[in-house]
Amino acid sequence: MSETLLQILNATKIYKQGQNDVVALQDFNLTINEQPASIVTIAGESGSGKTTIANLVLGFTGLTSGKIIFQGQDMSVANSKQIKEYRRNVQAVFQDPFGVYNPYYRVQHVFDLVMKNFSMARNKKESREMIEEALNVVGLYGEDVLRKYPHQLSGGQRQRIMMARAYMVKPKLIVADEPVSMVDASLRASILDVMMRLKEESNISFLYITHDLSTAYQIGDRIFLLYQGTVAETGKATDVIDAPKHPYVQLLVDSVPKPDPNIRWEGEIILPPEEEMRTSHRNGCRFYPRCPHRMDHCLTNFPPLYEVGEREHLASCFLYDEQVTKEEVKA
């Protein structure tokens, strides 16, 4: 049986904002197995809670409630050795890697730092070989790139260097937050290709955060579609995008005529003000105000995840609850 790599259990994150609480994430659950490695996509529009998940997994922010368990270890009670090991095993690649580079240091320095932090090489020769291997894995060659300053690199090169840096540590999981949103279509394809290869050849899993459904379709194994901090629908990415079941996801998918790597998902849905939704409809379905199929029941009850297809295809919608729909017809 496959061992569990990462488990997020009932994760809730509430930000206090003046009088209002912002429920950035509510009761979120996810499991990634160690074998085979997989690319799990977290998708949803701006403000849906995607980066909150990334920040929680990377330990940049704490949970309000819930648990993060890595290789069986509850990270909230991990000791410093276990935390160090976790930091090595869980690497990050961000949307704009330019922001994380120190402009005064050459690229070589990025790699030297990793070598030092994780005591990776026994000598200079070994260090050089490891860096070279990591660069080759992401399709970069030669010493040239190491001598450059960050501003002398293209967006795609910077992104691939971040990927190489993450790879060099031989992590089990890479949290990639919008890694392709700042690059053009051909570079996007090459970075997605690097992710696929790291998954298949090096058994590295990804938590791939995006608002772009077409790339999720291309590379994603499992997908979670978030709506206002809750999971609207989840399943195998191709199953969900080919046959969405949640009214919100149906609207989103309709806004992309067909999955095509060259078409970016620009779902245009006008939402009511976020704070109003998050506070006034806490008990009911978050999508109630906009739902074309809404029922009275949805106003006061929060829909659990119902099985709507094969391979754990689940949707959080009362349309898939026979009891509720029968009662609504009677009423």
Ligand SMILES: Nc1ncnc2c1ncn2[C@@H]1O[C@H](COP(=O)(O)OP(=O)(O)OP(=O)(O)O)[C@@H](O)[C@H]1O
């Ligand atoms: N530090 C914070 N303080 C208060 N509210 C926050 C904070 N960080 C995020 N939020 C709120 O939590 C919600 C979820 O934000 P999050 O950044 O996770 O969304 P997202 O899906 O990643 O959006 P985007 O695609 O724009 O990055 C939003 O309503 C956001 O305003």
